Amino acid sequence: MTNSLSTRGASTLWIMLLTIASTVTTLAFACATPFPALSALAALHMRRxxxxxxxxxxxxxxxxxxxxxxxxxxxxxxxxWGAGLGLAAVASALVAHDVADRLAGRGFAIRLAAAYAAGFLAFKGVIAVFALKLGGLGISLSPTLMAEQFARNGAILVMLLLLYRGLVAIGVPGAPQARWKAA
Known part of the structure; x- marks a missing residue:
């Protein structure tokens, strides 16, 4: 029971810490929450x-x-659009985890990069579906905007990874994660 409680506590702690970190980026970039970056980090460091x-x-x-x-x-x-962003965030998390699971046994950098790219594409795919109904498809899928968002989310992913690893290095318990199966 104690192990279960400490596992749940570590999970809750990381969800809170990463939510706070993403909120800071949301404020800094005028509500551009880095959902694909969060999804990739979670895919390698958290349970689904x-x-x-x-x-x-x-x-x-x-x-x-x-x-x-x-x-x-x-x-x-x-x-x-708020509902669309919520669905896109969840889709990004699910796809990033699926890709990370499929690449179990491969190197960390390969799994992280693949989970990030897949999570980004899933996120943008859901956004495109909502843009069909709500308008803004051209801007949502603009190559320039997508490249900018991909680079910004990638930079945020690196910062979040450094934050995660830094906090673990000073003694904050890591988030519980699923056991990886060999590929």
């Missing part, structure tokens, strides 16, 4: 359920920032 929990927690925090601090309007389009 905790990765989904992180995606949802970061989404809730981003919505609180957008609607509470940045004054987003409460119109159907904005609410629709």
């Amino acid at each position: 359920g905790d990765g989904i929990g992180l995606a949802v927690a970061a989404w809730v925090a981003s919505q609180a920032v957008g609607f509470g601090l940045l004054g987003y309007p409460h119109d159907p389009s904005t609410l629709g």
Whole structure:
């Protein structure tokens, strides 16, 4: 029971810490929460359920920032985009974990890069579906914007990884993760 409680505590701690870190980036980049970066990090350092929990927690925090601090309007389009971002965040987490699982036994950098790329594509795919209905497909899939977002999320992923590893190095217990199966 104690091990289960300490495992749950470590999971909750990391979900909270990474949600706070993503909220800081959300504020810094005017509500551009780094969902693909969070998904890739979670895919290699957390259990699948905790990765989904992180995606949802970061989404809730981003919505609180957008609607509470940045004054987003409460119109159907904005609410629709909020729902789309939530679904995209969860899709990114699921796909990143699937890719990381498939590459179990490979090197960390390969799994991280593949999970990141797959999570980014899943995120943008869901956004594209919502853009078909809500408008903005051209800007959502603009090569220039996608390259900028991919690079920004990649840089944030590196910063989050350094934060994670730094905190573990000073004694913060690592997030519990699933046992990797050999590929």
